[in-house]
Amino acid sequence: MPMIVQIENNVTDLIDVEIEAAIESAATMTISSFDFAAELERMCLIPKLSILLTGSEEIRRLNQQFRRINEVTDVLSFSALPMVEGRLAGPVQVWDLEVIGNSKFLNLGDIVICPEQAASQASEHNHSLPEEMLFLLVHGILHLLGYDHEDGFAAERMFILQEEMMRKLDFSRFRSGFVSIIGRPNVGKSTLLNRLIGTKVSIISPKPQTTQKMIRGVYTDNEAQIIFLDTPGVHQPTSRLGQYMLQAAEQAFMESDLICLMIEAGFKPFIDRIERNILDKAVEMNKPVIIVINKTDTAKKENLLPLIALYNQEYGFTSFIPISAKYGDGVSLLIQEIKQKLPISQPYYDESDYTDQTERMLAAELIREALFNRLYEELPYGIAVMIEEYNEIFDSAGDRTRITISAAVFTEKESHKRIILGKGGNMIKNIGIKARQELELMADCPVDLYLFVKVRADWRNKPHHLQELDFDSKQFS
Known part of the structure; x- marks a missing residue:
C-alpha cells in the first residue's frame, strides 16, 4: 500500500x-x-x-x-x-x-x-x-x-x-524474569503463589513458617513468563534448619529481577525491622519493589492509605497493589504491574511447566500440609516428611493407573511421635486420609499411602539429617 x-x-x-x-x-x-x-x-x-x-x-x-x-x-x-x-x-x-x-x-x-x-x-x-x-x-x-x-x-x-x-517486525517484547515473594511468616505468600499459578505448588497452613524451602512457580501467557520464588518467611533462626530457611530466602532475593514485599492490610502504619531490612537490601542492590498489601478482604479500606503513605514517604515507592490472595481480588493487576517491571527476555521454562517441584517433592509437601492442618496447635516445628518409596503403575496404553507411596514422618521426641499417632493410631490415620485425597487430586489417579512415624533426635541441627531431607546444608554453609 x-x-x-x-x-x-x-x-x-x-x-x-x-x-x-x-x-x-x-x-x-x-x-x-x-x-x-x-x-x-x-x-x-x-x-x-x-x-x-x-x-x-x-x-x-x-x-x-x-x-x-x-x-x-x-x-x-x-x-x-x-x-x-x-x-x-x-x-x-x-x-x-x-x-x-x-x-x-x-x-x-x-x-x-x-x-x-x-x-x-x-x-x-x-x-x-x-x-x-x-x-x-x-x-x-x-x-x-x-x-x-x-x-x-x-x-x-x-x-x-x-x-x-x-x-x-521481528522484534519481540516478551518479558521474562524472576520475582521473589518475600515477607514475614504467615503473611500469605504461599496462598498468593498458588493463586497466581492457578494450581497448588506451595502448601498452606495457619501455622507460621510452613514453607521451608524455596519453591518456584511459573506463570506464562502470551506477553510474559514470570518465575515466582516463594520463600520461607523471614524470621530470626533458632536452628540449622532455621538458618537454611533464612538463607533460602536470601538466595531467592539474589536471583530476583523484582521483589514483591508482602505485608498485611491490617498492619499499623509502621515499618518494622523485618520489612525495613528487606527494603534496605532492595535499595542497596537496585532491585525494583512492589508492595503487595494482602488480606484486604478483612481490613478496612481507610487503613490502607496511611500504610501506603508511610512506605512512599520513607522509600519513595510508587507501586502498591492491594490484594486478597484468598479470594483473588487484585491479583490480575499485580500480574500486569509485574510484567511492566520485568526485562525483555525469552522464556526460561516451557509454557507447559508450572513448577520446578517434582511429583515426589510435592507429595512430601502435601503430607506435611496435612500434618500441619490436622494437628496445628499440638504440632511441634520439629517435623519433616521424606518419601521413601514412590512406585507408579501404568496400563498397556501408557496411562498411569495407580501410585503407591511410603513416607516417613520425622519428629524429634517420642512424646511428639505419640501426638502424631494419636489414640489407637486414629490421628495418623485421619492425616493419611486427608493427604491421600490431595495426592489423588495432584496425580489424577488412585494413591495408596503408607505413613511411618520415626524419631530423629534434634534433626533440625544435624547436617546429615538435613541433607537426607534435601536441605542442602553444604550449599548454604
Whole structure:
C-alpha cells in the first residue's frame, strides 16, 4: 500500500538515517496490517503520517500543553481522525483531505517520540535503541488508530495487538524474569503463589513458617513468563534448619529481577525491622519493589492509605497493589504491574511447566500440609516428611493407573511421635486420609499411602539429617 511517512528529526546525535529508514518502514508495515488501510486504498486515498523526533524539554512542553502533565514522556499521539480500535468512527470529510495533482492524501495525525527517553528505557530493559524506538512507534500508532489502555479489557486488546505487531517486525517484547515473594511468616505468600499459578505448588497452613524451602512457580501467557520464588518467611533462626530457611530466602532475593514485599492490610502504619531490612537490601542492590498489601478482604479500606503513605514517604515507592490472595481480588493487576517491571527476555521454562517441584517433592509437601492442618496447635516445628518409596503403575496404553507411596514422618521426641499417632493410631490415620485425597487430586489417579512415624533426635541441627531431607546444608554453609 502506498503511504507517506514524514519524519522530522531534531536529535540527529541519537537517531541516524538507518534508524529513520527503519521507522518509516515499520510505520508503513504496521498501518498496512489493518483493514482500515485496505478501505482507504479502495477509496483511492493515500494515508500520510507525520513523526517528530524531539528532545526531552520539547516533549515535556507538548505533554503539558495537550495533556496538562508537566513530565517528560516517551511518546505522544495526536490523531487527526475519529478512530475506534482500528476503524473509522465516521465518514472522511473533505477537510481531512489534501489534494496534490491527481492524488488524494488523508492525514492520519502526528506521533512525537523522545529518543532520549527511549535510550534510557532501552538501557533499563537491556535491549537496543532501535528496538525501543520501533516499540514506541507501534504504541503511538495504536493510540492514533483509537486503541487505549485506560481500562483492563481495552488494555489487554491493545497489548496483545502491540506484541503481534512487534513480532511482525521481528522484534519481540516478551518479558521474562524472576520475582521473589518475600515477607514475614504467615503473611500469605504461599496462598498468593498458588493463586497466581492457578494450581497448588506451595502448601498452606495457619501455622507460621510452613514453607521451608524455596519453591518456584511459573506463570506464562502470551506477553510474559514470570518465575515466582516463594520463600520461607523471614524470621530470626533458632536452628540449622532455621538458618537454611533464612538463607533460602536470601538466595531467592539474589536471583530476583523484582521483589514483591508482602505485608498485611491490617498492619499499623509502621515499618518494622523485618520489612525495613528487606527494603534496605532492595535499595542497596537496585532491585525494583512492589508492595503487595494482602488480606484486604478483612481490613478496612481507610487503613490502607496511611500504610501506603508511610512506605512512599520513607522509600519513595510508587507501586502498591492491594490484594486478597484468598479470594483473588487484585491479583490480575499485580500480574500486569509485574510484567511492566520485568526485562525483555525469552522464556526460561516451557509454557507447559508450572513448577520446578517434582511429583515426589510435592507429595512430601502435601503430607506435611496435612500434618500441619490436622494437628496445628499440638504440632511441634520439629517435623519433616521424606518419601521413601514412590512406585507408579501404568496400563498397556501408557496411562498411569495407580501410585503407591511410603513416607516417613520425622519428629524429634517420642512424646511428639505419640501426638502424631494419636489414640489407637486414629490421628495418623485421619492425616493419611486427608493427604491421600490431595495426592489423588495432584496425580489424577488412585494413591495408596503408607505413613511411618520415626524419631530423629534434634534433626533440625544435624547436617546429615538435613541433607537426607534435601536441605542442602553444604550449599548454604
